Amino acid sequence: ADRDIEPEYLAEQLRARSLPPLSQRLPKRPRIVRLKQMGRTPGQYGGTVRTIIGSAKDIRFMTIYGYARLIGYDERLVFQPDILEGFQSENDTVFTFTLREGHKWSDGSPFTVDDFRYWWEDVLLNKDLTPGGGSMVLRVDGNLPRFEVLDEWTIRYSWDKPNPDFLPNLAGPQPLVLVGPSAYLKQFHKDYQDQFRLSALMQEQRVKKWADLHIKMSRTYRPENPKLPTLDPWRNTTAPPAEQFIFERNPFFHRVDENGRQLPYIDRFVLNVSSSSIIPAKTGAGESDLQATGIDFADYTFLKDAEDRYPVKVDLWKMTRGSRVAILPNLNCGDDVWRGLFRDVRVRRALSLAIDRHEINMAVFYGLGVPSADTLLPESPLFKPEYANAWIDHDTERANALLDEAGLQNRDADGIRLLPDGRLAEITIETPGESSVDTDVLELVTDHWRKIGIALFIRTSQRDIFRSRAMGGRIMMSIWYGMDNGVATADMNPGQLAPTMDDQLQWPLWGMHYLSHGSQGKAADLPEAIALTELLGRWQRSAHMAERTEIWQQMLAIYTQQVFSIGLVNGTLQPIVRTSRLQNVPEKGLYGFDPTCYLGIYMPDTFWLSGEQV
Amino acid sequence: MTAPLPPPGAPLQHYVSTAPFDPMSIEAMTDAQAKIHLASQARLMWWKFKRHKLALASGIFLLVLYGMIIIAEFLAPYNLHTRNVDFIHSPPQRVHLFHDGKFVGPFVYGRQMKLDMESLKRIYTNDRNDVQPLRFFCRGDSYRFWGLIEGNVHLVCPAKDGQMFLLGTDRLGRDVLSRIIYGARISLTIGLIGITISFVLGIVIGGLAGYHGGLFDLLVQRVIEVLQSLPSLPLWMALAAIMPVTWSPILIYFGITIILGMLDWTGLARSVRSKLLSLREEDYVLAAQLMGAKSGRIIGRHLVPGFMSHLIATATISIPGMILGETALSFLGLGLRPPITSWGILLTEARSVSVIAFYPWLLFPMIPVILVILAFNFLGDGLRDAADPYR
Amino acid sequence: MLRYILWRIAAMIPTLLVISALVFTIIELPPGNFFESQIAELRAQGETVNLQEIEELRHQYGFDRPPVLRYFHWLGGMLQGDFGYSFEYQLPVSEVVGERMWLTILVSFVTILFTWVIAFPIGMYSATHQYSWSDYGLTLFGLLGIAIPNFMLALILMYFANIWFGTSIGHLMDQKFLGEPMSWEKARSILSHLWIPVIIVGTAGTAGMIRRLRANLLDELQKQYVMTARAKGLHPFRTLVKYPLRMALNFFVSDIGSILPSIISGAEITAIVLSLETTGPMLIKALQSQDMYLAGSFLMFLALLTVIGVLISDIALAFLDPRIRLQGRSTK
Amino acid sequence: MKSESDLLRIENLGISFSMLGGRLQVVKGANLRVLPGKVTALVGESGSGKSVISQSVMGILPNTAKVTGKILFTDPIDGRSTDILQLSRDGPEIRALRGSRMAKIFQEPMTSLSPLHTVGNQISEVLAIHTDATKDERRAKTEEMLGLVGFAKPSRTYDMYPFELSGGMRQRAMIAMALICRPALLIADEPTTALDVTIQAQILELLRDLQHKLNMAMLLITHDLGVVANMADEVVVIYHGEIMEAGPVEAIYRRPQHPYLKGLMAAVPHFDMKPGERLKALREVPVNSNTLWAKKKQIENAPEILLSVRDLVKAYGIRKSGLFGKQDKTLVKAVDGISFDIRRGECLGLVGESGSGKTTVSKILMRAITPDSGSVTFDDGRGKIDVLKAQGDELMELRTRIQMVFQDPVSSLSPRMTVQNILSEPLEIHGLGDNAYRLEKVRALMQAIGLDQRYLNRYPHSFSGGQRQRIGIARALALGPQLLICDEPVSALDVSVQAQILNLLKDLQKELGLTYLFISHNLAVVDYMADRIAVMCGGRIVEIAPREIILRDPVHPYTRSLLAAVPFPDLDRPLDFETLKMGGASDQHSWGAQFAGDGDSETLAPADLGGGHLVLAHRNADARELRSW
Ligand SMILES: Nc1ncnc2c1ncn2[C@@H]1O[C@H](COP(=O)(O)OP(=O)(O)OP(=O)(O)O)[C@@H](O)[C@H]1O
Ligand SMILES: Nc1ncnc2c1ncn2[C@@H]1O[C@H](COP(=O)(O)OP(=O)(O)OP(=O)(O)O)[C@@H](O)[C@H]1O
Ligand SMILES: [Mg+2]
Ligand SMILES: [Mg+2]
Numbered sequence A: 001a002d003r004d005i006e007p008e009y010l011a012e013q014l015r016a017r018s019l020p021p022l023s024q025r026l027p028k029r030p031r032i033v034r035l036k037q038m039g040r041t042p043g044q045y046g047g048t049v050r051t052i053i054g055s056a057k058d059i060r061f062m063t064i065y066g067y068a069r070l071i072g073y074d075e076r077l078v079f080q081p082d083i084l085e086g087f088q089s090e091n092d093t094v095f096t097f098t099l100r101e102g103h104k105w106s107d108g109s110p111f112t113v114d115d116f117r118y119w120w121e122d123v124l125l126n127k128d129l130t131p132g133g134g135s136m137v138l139r140v141d142g143n144l145p146r147f148e149v150l151d152e153w154t155i156r157y158s159w160d161k162p163n164p165d166f167l168p169n170l171a172g173p174q175p176l177v178l179v180g181p182s183a184y185l186k187q188f189h190k191d192y193q194d195q196f197r198l199s200a201l202m203q204e205q206r207v208k209k210w211a212d213l214h215i216k217m218s219r220t221y222r223p224e225n226p227k228l229p230t231l232d233p234w235r236n237t238t239a240p241p242a243e244q245f246i247f248e249r250n251p252f253f254h255r256v257d258e259n260g261r262q263l264p265y266i267d268r269f270v271l272n273v274s275s276s277s278i279i280p281a282k283t284g285a286g287e288s289d290l291q292a293t294g295i296d297f298a299d300y301t302f303l304k305d306a307e308d309r310y311p312v313k314v315d316l317w318k319m320t321r322g323s324r325v326a327i328l329p330n331l332n333c334g335d336d337v338w339r340g341l342f343r344d345v346r347v348r349r350a351l352s353l354a355i356d357r358h359e360i361n362m363a364v365f366y367g368l369g370v371p372s373a374d375t376l377l378p379e380s381p382l383f384k385p386e387y388a389n390a391w392i393d394h395d396t397e398r399a400n401a402l403l404d405e406a407g408l409q410n411r412d413a414d415g416i417r418l419l420p421d422g423r424l425a426e427i428t429i430e431t432p433g434e435s436s437v438d439t440d441v442l443e444l445v446t447d448h449w450r451k452i453g454i455a456l457f458i459r460t461s462q463r464d465i466f467r468s469r470a471m472g473g474r475i476m477m478s479i480w481y482g483m484d485n486g487v488a489t490a491d492m493n494p495g496q497l498a499p500t501m502d503d504q505l506q507w508p509l510w511g512m513h514y515l516s517h518g519s520q521g522k523a524a525d526l527p528e529a530i531a532l533t534e535l536l537g538r539w540q541r542s543a544h545m546a547e548r549t550e551i552w553q554q555m556l557a558i559y560t561q562q563v564f565s566i567g568l569v570n571g572t573l574q575p576i577v578r579t580s581r582l583q584n585v586p587e588k589g590l591y592g593f594d595p596t597c598y599l600g601i602y603m604p605d606t607f608w609l610s611g612e613q614v
Numbered sequence B: 001m002t003a004p005l006p007p008p009g010a011p012l013q014h015y016v017s018t019a020p021f022d023p024m025s026i027e028a029m030t031d032a033q034a035k036i037h038l039a040s041q042a043r044l045m046w047w048k049f050k051r052h053k054l055a056l057a058s059g060i061f062l063l064v065l066y067g068m069i070i071i072a073e074f075l076a077p078y079n080l081h082t083r084n085v086d087f088i089h090s091p092p093q094r095v096h097l098f099h100d101g102k103f104v105g106p107f108v109y110g111r112q113m114k115l116d117m118e119s120l121k122r123i124y125t126n127d128r129n130d131v132q133p134l135r136f137f138c139r140g141d142s143y144r145f146w147g148l149i150e151g152n153v154h155l156v157c158p159a160k161d162g163q164m165f166l167l168g169t170d171r172l173g174r175d176v177l178s179r180i181i182y183g184a185r186i187s188l189t190i191g192l193i194g195i196t197i198s199f200v201l202g203i204v205i206g207g208l209a210g211y212h213g214g215l216f217d218l219l220v221q222r223v224i225e226v227l228q229s230l231p232s233l234p235l236w237m238a239l240a241a242i243m244p245v246t247w248s249p250i251l252i253y254f255g256i257t258i259i260l261g262m263l264d265w266t267g268l269a270r271s272v273r274s275k276l277l278s279l280r281e282e283d284y285v286l287a288a289q290l291m292g293a294k295s296g297r298i299i300g301r302h303l304v305p306g307f308m309s310h311l312i313a314t315a316t317i318s319i320p321g322m323i324l325g326e327t328a329l330s331f332l333g334l335g336l337r338p339p340i341t342s343w344g345i346l347l348t349e350a351r352s353v354s355v356i357a358f359y360p361w362l363l364f365p366m367i368p369v370i371l372v373i374l375a376f377n378f379l380g381d382g383l384r385d386a387a388d389p390y391r
Numbered sequence C: 001m002l003r004y005i006l007w008r009i010a011a012m013i014p015t016l017l018v019i020s021a022l023v024f025t026i027i028e029l030p031p032g033n034f035f036e037s038q039i040a041e042l043r044a045q046g047e048t049v050n051l052q053e054i055e056e057l058r059h060q061y062g063f064d065r066p067p068v069l070r071y072f073h074w075l076g077g078m079l080q081g082d083f084g085y086s087f088e089y090q091l092p093v094s095e096v097v098g099e100r101m102w103l104t105i106l107v108s109f110v111t112i113l114f115t116w117v118i119a120f121p122i123g124m125y126s127a128t129h130q131y132s133w134s135d136y137g138l139t140l141f142g143l144l145g146i147a148i149p150n151f152m153l154a155l156i157l158m159y160f161a162n163i164w165f166g167t168s169i170g171h172l173m174d175q176k177f178l179g180e181p182m183s184w185e186k187a188r189s190i191l192s193h194l195w196i197p198v199i200i201v202g203t204a205g206t207a208g209m210i211r212r213l214r215a216n217l218l219d220e221l222q223k224q225y226v227m228t229a230r231a232k233g234l235h236p237f238r239t240l241v242k243y244p245l246r247m248a249l250n251f252f253v254s255d256i257g258s259i260l261p262s263i264i265s266g267a268e269i270t271a272i273v274l275s276l277e278t279t280g281p282m283l284i285k286a287l288q289s290q291d292m293y294l295a296g297s298f299l300m301f302l303a304l305l306t307v308i309g310v311l312i313s314d315i316a317l318a319f320l321d322p323r324i325r326l327q328g329r330s331t332k
Numbered sequence D: 001m002k003s004e005s006d007l008l009r010i011e012n013l014g015i016s017f018s019m020l021g022g023r024l025q026v027v028k029g030a031n032l033r034v035l036p037g038k039v040t041a042l043v044g045e046s047g048s049g050k051s052v053i054s055q056s057v058m059g060i061l062p063n064t065a066k067v068t069g070k071i072l073f074t075d076p077i078d079g080r081s082t083d084i085l086q087l088s089r090d091g092p093e094i095r096a097l098r099g100s101r102m103a104k105i106f107q108e109p110m111t112s113l114s115p116l117h118t119v120g121n122q123i124s125e126v127l128a129i130h131t132d133a134t135k136d137e138r139r140a141k142t143e144e145m146l147g148l149v150g151f152a153k154p155s156r157t158y159d160m161y162p163f164e165l166s167g168g169m170r171q172r173a174m175i176a177m178a179l180i181c182r183p184a185l186l187i188a189d190e191p192t193t194a195l196d197v198t199i200q201a202q203i204l205e206l207l208r209d210l211q212h213k214l215n216m217a218m219l220l221i222t223h224d225l226g227v228v229a230n231m232a233d234e235v236v237v238i239y240h241g242e243i244m245e246a247g248p249v250e251a252i253y254r255r256p257q258h259p260y261l262k263g264l265m266a267a268v269p270h271f272d273m274k275p276g277e278r279l280k281a282l283r284e285v286p287v288n289s290n291t292l293w294a295k296k297k298q299i300e301n302a303p304e305i306l307l308s309v310r311d312l313v314k315a316y317g318i319r320k321s322g323l324f325g326k327q328d329k330t331l332v333k334a335v336d337g338i339s340f341d342i343r344r345g346e347c348l349g350l351v352g353e354s355g356s357g358k359t360t361v362s363k364i365l366m367r368a369i370t371p372d373s374g375s376v377t378f379d380d381g382r383g384k385i386d387v388l389k390a391q392g393d394e395l396m397e398l399r400t401r402i403q404m405v406f407q408d409p410v411s412s413l414s415p416r417m418t419v420q421n422i423l424s425e426p427l428e429i430h431g432l433g434d435n436a437y438r439l440e441k442v443r444a445l446m447q448a449i450g451l452d453q454r455y456l457n458r459y460p461h462s463f464s465g466g467q468r469q470r471i472g473i474a475r476a477l478a479l480g481p482q483l484l485i486c487d488e489p490v491s492a493l494d495v496s497v498q499a500q501i502l503n504l505l506k507d508l509q510k511e512l513g514l515t516y517l518f519i520s521h522n523l524a525v526v527d528y529m530a531d532r533i534a535v536m537c538g539g540r541i542v543e544i545a546p547r548e549i550i551l552r553d554p555v556h557p558y559t560r561s562l563l564a565a566v567p568f569p570d571l572d573r574p575l576d577f578e579t580l581k582m583g584g585a586s587d588q589h590s591w592g593a594q595f596a597g598d599g600d601s602e603t604l605a606p607a608d609l610g611g612g613h614l615v616l617a618h619r620n621a622d623a624r625e626l627r628s629w
């Protein structure tokens, strides 16, 4: 009977006894994924799934797709212990984690509290390895947590104040790392390895410092080291540089289906590196078995057409961004007159009202998107229609009236408004211009704004100088995505609504100020922005669902009413292409980096290849 | 009156021509000959050029084209930016003359669009009942002639409230034909400047180096080596990055073209140089030197003409580079950008497999490119022949 | 001659030094550096970056030091065969390049061969059959090659090769052979993919060659010495090859120096579109992400090729034309 | 061997060129034949269509030419006749004939060779095409042939490039190329124009030899009626594309009837012309030198010596074959210590062996070649100019005062400039006059050299050899120089046009005080033109003296043999090939001890025989001893 549930792929190794049988590979209490309950079908082992990535760096998608986290989200974005057998959080201040007994790394070595301890004491607290003192998330008011090993299977991280970011970060696409395979990694650690061997290894890996060696060999997000034991469903077998990366099943993976079959079903994931421009073409030629990245809504027709020629299936998922395209007036812009205008909420509202979102939706998205402000999607429990509908009517008259009120009543012969200092009201929008959607949308907006007497010019500049230009106030306005996470729950950090990052193009200096704890940038001086920052602070200190929800609502209301970012259309669709043999891929889903981890929360380890094409 | 030949092998008789003989007489010139011998060399070349019909036709074609770009606003049925969101990716419409067997003059059938939500395709059908006669010298989209004079007269426009997309529309429902007409402006002008610069530099520097040799040649050679070693793409990237961002894209493109023109002379300079290295040993060069000709003159009047064919061929071959120069850059996210339009941009915008599969009419800008290139080449042929003394 | 060659090789050293300084400047010119573009890119995906870690890296690679120092560091490294470190790949440059170099050389070599094999006969034919229909036809054919932008041609060929012959889209081989050692199957796969880039890159150069060869030959064909050769009873083809062609080769030979680099860089965009496993896309990417040592080493390699090419070209020129070799400067 | 048929039979040949503005008929209904083993000479005015006829026989006319009529070639080997005009342009039949059964010596040897291939390569190629000889055999045969045409070191010549050879040497290479396959028909278009008389005689002897041994027939095109008299069996006289008179050589020479032929005969310069006697040109073009040049003010008390040359030396390194061969240190002295003076208003004739360095000397004077040592001073009364060091304005000035007529007219004319541009260029360079003035001047020049105005818009390649040569002269005259260096200025001209040009030059000398350095192989011409004559051999001047003295009383053995080798246009004074055959004239060992330098030039020095007569001899030889030799 055991034979049945062993993957054929491992048969050889099993026969050679280089691998123990399944029962010894699994933890005592593996995570049982009940597919039937999820509305999916339990499947069979086997097969290879090919997918295409745009650059070798993108092997990190496997960490995201694999989505093995200490704690992860389920499809409804509720926390679930995954690698952990269980976890407890007391007021978001004390977190107790329980490990699965008998859980093993992909090389068969046991996964224990020692691995946590190693990472905490020898990596995070090591000045060489973590010169910065660890991630911001680990620090509440600058203080690291206490780390305790409670027993053989239990550990605890505790802070004095609540750390609501802790769990979301563990569950995120780019998770906070708390653990590493200490047995393997110790050979690269100065404290555990003798100097001679260490320098030999450094020589071999061509690094100059032992810390670099350790960092290089222990990188998990971009799993470039094939020897590094992992807890993911698939482990990399190819060392870069390569044009093709092969990931094979982790024989010690901790999940099983209800029939006792070990996940993942699929034996191998093959990632081919192609230039991003031909990913759609290759996908349309049936050269990918599962493709979500590198293809765009604009490619849908072509991909759909391929269904006739190749055994592929194209589904459309919903993107989770707050807005597919948003226009961001730079409140820190260097031009005094314009900065003043942009800080005037009437101007922002007028600009928003002038846009005909319906036309944009029809022209660029086949009417499949939803005209909306830059806010949460209906999928979010925090969603309210008034946020989405704030200032999105196409109302040129009102917009004109608002602008007149704001002191732009004078116009030149062509009907372009004049600034108070007599210049023409000409706005230059900058875009990295990587996708034609941006420029197309801007062409439409140009016409819309012409009707309210604002001339719009489009300028494209390279992405990397974009940021520094925005910081220097040299960008007046830019076009970018809306909120990263449009399906947030109250448990997730509302930082995206407040000036917290230097790459928030509507207020980069304020963001920098926050990010650098006041050492760089400028403090926000707009009351509404200050209010947002304060609300964020309250959320961070709060440990109660209701309070957090209330804070979220307030922030959303301010953000949308103030039109800090002019959202255009959201809920746009993302094609997901799969071979028709691939089962269990949901037809509808939410597509985004954070929090859904692209395909991650839909558990690609439960996808399987059926014999016949469906 | 000719000398008779004796039969084969027989002894030759003494023959004396009896025709009247006057050593001072010169054959009379025909009018045509007289005209020719009085003509200047330029005129002679023009006559020779005219004999090459294809070259003549090409020349006229190009003249017309350059004439057209002056009045692009008038010729284009739509404005460059006019969008028709209801007619996105509409295939080309055909111009008909007869409807139901009756002559109605040029017209197009109206179109209906259906969105196929399954494949997200826009499906267009001709409405056979909706006859939309074209209008000529009509009022349509308003424009600013050369950005100065308001106007709205077009050569041809669609029927009132009708559409006419003779070459189809793009992803924003813009008329491809109009965009091609507008695009000609940039495509046929800016690159030419770069070429001119690089040609002048190439010939002058290469010429001097080849003709004089010595230290100057050595120096030029090293400079060429250095410049040739820097591939153009990184240069473009670096230049584009340091150009002031406040410049308009067209100015930047212009600037880059000029700079590149100033760097691009090396290949030509090398071939000029090496050709001159051998040509300068010819006696006629010596003759010119002995007459006291300066190097500029010798290079310009004696050596370069001997090299004209090559120069013409090189120039005509560089034309496509000039027209399509920006495509490579746009590809890398540099160079020209919308809203400025050129044929290269139009093609870059059409850069995806779905275009080839579903909207092949977006590739139409290739046709003017090809035509212009052919025309320049045939023109070059004609010029070559005109300059060729052996014809 | 031997002395001349030695002298020229010695002269290459300062040239290369100048080039290296220029290359370094070019890579340094764009504002920002690798780390900033890295941050920008990660942020674009929604990922977070540890600024302190970046700061650390910046220090480690000397980006807090003045560029001049870094230049000498880089130069010194190259002289010792250390081409620096690729930030992007987090590997020494020499390891990053790997198989790509050979494939690049393969593609370039075949392309050059293709260009010559096509251009020479056509150019000669066109010159001897001036204004015949075949001349026009071949001219048209050649010009199409340059009239259609490479990326367009690449897309079109790729699309139809896939539809008609089932050739997999892009790349130099079927993906299953990636990373495999060379085998018959792999070689076949490479061959079945190779023609597309070769045609695309080749056609662009072919037309130029044809037209210039034709023009030069037309000039030479009228010369008196061709008549002499005909008077000897030499076969027209042999005449063409031995006399006018050799004269006409002058331009061609003088261009040798730039053939390789121009093929390599001309192929870059094609290589990106077709996602070829050659160095072109890597170079562009390195330039874009300001992976400066990788880009710098590539550029220096191209420069070396050019400089050697120019040397070869000069020697060949002297070899080709005894007037340059022997008379040179005697009259002046 | 008595043959029943003509080897070559040209019937009613018409040739026209298509030009802008219509066709140009250059040959009109010519009839002509060549018997096997016999020589038919074709003589006629420059530009009358001789070369074109010969090209049509070979089937190598340019594309723009159209031919009518018949050209029958009957190969004596199999007696088959072919009409050459019916054969396809470069088809196998005609190729089998070309080079092997019929061969051509081109009129312009300077440009008829490819500059990129060695002489040997180009000659042996004929063998490669028509025989199965191996590479070594070909080389051996070629070297043998090169020896036959008078190259002293054939194996060295084999590996030389055409531009390393002197004009006469190239012509000989051309001859070797034509003869190497021993053709049945040789078309010799001015085969000896660039050769000095001794070598000319050697070549003529060689041709006769082949004619007798191999029954080779020859179509000989030449202006030198002396050569015709010595070689031809039948003579055809052509004028403006039409045949004026034809017949056996006896008839033509003894009973010339047509006025043109009579005019030709009369125009031949001969040695016993009285001082001041003018040549009788067929057309005497009255040249008003004032329309050509404003009379220059004669400079008061200008020095007598205009140009003074001292100890010029120019050596060329001998190259080992191969690209990487090191430069050999052994040098060939093309010019070996030459000194002479040219007086104002005189004409110094320079004659000498082919390859003796005449052209080199003249080019040194023009600053076209830098000598290894020596000095050249130019002084026309406005101050001395060191020619070899002049720079800037001084050099520019010099360029207007010294001009040169190139030995090779073809290559010295820019192929892409019309005659008009060529002739007006010197004026443009020196910024003389406006366009109208220049045009007028160009017309006057054209008239002076006897070319019609309708040629103004033609390119050099469409002219006959003689026409081109005249254009070269006109160009040199355009600036009105004080010293004119003429390198074989009339070699391609028929005697009547030659007379016209020589008279022109003489007139200019008289009226404007022009000074000439006149290089020529034609001793009669030199005799007519020169006041003093210098004889060069092996890079040195072996004898220099006033013209009467040197011709009546030559001292140096080389000068003597030169004079002995002059062919006369007189059937009763045939060349004595037998005596000429004995040893090359320039072979020092046949010269006698007083003159031979034993390979060491130091031992020789000019000996003064009085009256401006210098001769190169052993330092210790005295005058009497020299004369008595
Ligand atoms: N390619 C050509 N195109 C036009 N005219 C030509 C061409 N070649 C020769 N001619 C003309 O044909 C005429 C005859 O030329 P040809 O060369 O036969 O003269 P020729 O008798 O050999 O004279 P010369 O003794 O000066 O060499 C000349 O008037 C010349 O201008
Ligand atoms: N560039 C050169 N390289 C090597 N040798 C040369 C070169 N030019 C001329 N010579 C040699 O110099 C010698 C003199 O040549 P030059 O041309 O002065 O002779 P010439 O007296 O003019 O003869 P001709 O009467 O045949 O024209 C010849 O032996 C020739 O081979
Ligand atoms: Mg002639
Ligand atoms: Mg000479």
Ligand code: NI
Residues within 6 Å of the ligand: D593, D594, D596, D597, D598
């Ligand atoms: Ni002696």
